Amino acid sequence: MDIFVTGLGCISPLGFNTEQNLARLRAEKDGLVRSEYLESAYKDKKFFGEVKMNTPTLLDQLDLADRKGLTRSDALAFAAFNEAVRHAQLKKEEIESVDTAFISASTVGGMCLTDELYRDANLNTDTSEYTESYNCAAHTLRIVEEYQLKGISNTINTACSSSANAVMMGMKLIRSGRVKRAVVGGVDSLAKYTVNGFNALQILSDDKCRPFDKGRDGLNLGEGAAYLVLESEEVCNDKVKFARVLGAGNTNDAYHTSSMSETADGVIACIQAALSDAGLTQDKVDYINAHGTGTQNNDQVELTGFRAVFEAIPPFSSTKSYTGHTLGAAGALEAIYSILGLMHNEIYPSLRVSELIDGFNAQPVATYTSNTEINTVLSNSYGFGGNCTSLLFGRP
Structure with missing residues (x-):
């Protein structure tokens, strides 16, 4: 359906x-x-x-x-x-x-x-x-x-x-x-x-x-x-459709009350679960709106997860650099930002990035990018206690 x-x-x-x-x-x-x-x-x-x-x-x-x-x-x-x-x-x-x-x-x-x-x-x-x-x-x-x-x-x-x-x-x-x-x-x-x-x-x-x-x-x-x-x-046959909900995955790494496992168990599992739910392979993701809080643990772990799941990490950024971490609103707010990017074929950057994290050959999108073909977006949200969720949206 x-x-x-x-x-x-x-x-x-x-x-x-x-x-x-x-x-x-x-x-x-x-x-x-x-x-x-x-x-x-x-x-x-x-x-x-x-x-x-x-x-x-x-x-x-x-x-x-x-x-x-x-x-x-x-x-x-x-x-x-x-x-x-x-x-x-x-x-x-x-x-x-x-x-x-x-x-x-x-x-x-x-x-x-x-x-x-x-x-x-x-x-x-x-x-x-x-x-x-x-x-x-x-x-x-x-x-x-x-x-x-x-x-x-x-x-x-x-x-x-x-x-x-x-x-x-x-x-x-x-x-x-x-x-x-x-x-x-x-x-x-x-x-x-x-x-x-x-x-x-x-x-x-x-x-x-x-x-x-x-x-x-x-x-x-x-x-x-x-x-x-x-x-x-x-x-909704006659309505304007802004995106299609392709799939979702939720896991819990049960590692620590306020930190994620350094081996990115939850991140990897929830992204893979979302891909499986959507019937997609990892190469079909065109953009990732990362959880990207700006803390030492989160960003390191999330990149570790990306490297494990994707043969080539897709373009990614964190819109929390615009809004801060809106906690219980973050998942839905960032899903909307992801859908806006999908609708308009554009990526909203991670602001204030000047030097890459050691050990990763992965650079977030650092400037507003338009006219880039986006068919599938992944939006990630990770919570205290290791509760990790990934959402996938595609063109209607």
Whole structure:
């Protein structure tokens, strides 16, 4: 069964919709800044991929200002979901149909309100409007309620591979005949909780991240939301189709809580699983949007995996050099960037690469490249605990 991408929606440090994101990708302009809205001791010391609008204004623009208990994660999710279903021209009855699934993802959820959560959990305040906002699935439940979704819904948290796994689950639900379409993706917002956690791991860079550069010294945290509308062939014959979902693979190397195996077991296995699922050989991949965080471990391991899977490593880059690491939103956001590249035959580069990593004869694409034939793209997402996911998209 053929499954097509018929709608795209995203909000990120590069812009408030897919069109704005595309313009910044082409212009090689990142969205990494000193934070304006984050309440953190590190807001002026680190670079962050921040959506340049405060939460009240964003909620107001979404006509949600009168809703109680909505977090920044909720606002970002609504923005991307709205664009995706509009882009796919889904009718109200299609959105509400039991044949439409909604699979979302998040690692932060309502924990973006770290201080409020702490005070409520320790009974230091009267019950606040955010009491039901802290869990990982809060944004999913609110979208389900707002849009009167009646089909299968779920929220996935597999760390940084979360929304890639949401895409894979949507694909599997359509393939199995349980639904005819699925809105899939995820959201995460910047939070004191994650900033402190990643800083404790000593993997936050003081500068803008440099994925696949020899001198890389860590990642930048980012925020955003991204959703794709997937539809089976039977319900989207007359629609504009932006890409075909070819396959997906998920594995877990179970090596370490926050590092991947140096032998790249998970990376190799998930790419091979995606290729097998799609019925493709390794030489058919034209471009890889790598996980590429800019940490010492990740980039070294990912290149090790590429070298093991591909006889000749295809052109690759990391768009986290634009947005920072958007955690639970990363898989879906980077899938959208991969599909944009597929649609327009262009590659968005790894920014700030000046020297190759020792031991690898593999250079990421370092400048915006247009007019290059791309028929198949691979998008990789790897999470804490070794949860690794690869997605394959092709021309419709």
